[in-house]
Amino acid sequence: MFSDAEWVQIEPLLHLMTRHVQTCRERTGASVEAAVERGYEWPVLAKHKELTGLDASDVGCIERHRLSDHGPPCRECGRLLRMKNSKKCYDCGNLVA
Numbered sequence: 103m104f105s106d107a108e109w110v111q112i113e114p115l116l117h118l119m120t121r122h123v124q125t126c127r128e129r130t131g132a133s134v135e136a137a138v139e140r141g142y143e144w145p146v147l148a149k150h151k152e153l154t155g156l157d158a159s160d161v162g163c164i165e166r167h168r169l170s171d172h173g174p175p176c177r178e179c180g181r182l183l184r185m186k187n188s189k190k191c192y193d194c195g196n197l198v199a
């Protein structure tokens with residue numbers, strides 16, 4: 103999970119990656135997969151490595167790891183709720199009152 107201070111370093115790179123992929127697709131007609139293979143995600147993955155010390159391969163996973171987007175820990179399993187207004191824990195199914 104990324105704090106807001108870390109997220110401000112990642113978010114612009116995610117937006118830049120998306121713009122590069124869109125531009126590539128518009129100019130070449132490439133599929134999303136083909137555009138992504140051009141390495142536009144590399145700055146995001148490098149920042150992830152810099153901040154966490156860990157390698158990542160899935161940018162989509164990084165996009166879902168902003169701590170402030172999640173709810174509090176589940177009272178049953180302790181995992182963070184996926185959203186602030188979650189009614190149910192995605193991991194254990196516990197209903198949130």
Ligand SMILES: [Zn+2]
Pocket residue numbers: 176177178179180181191192193194195196
């Ligand atoms: Zn749970």
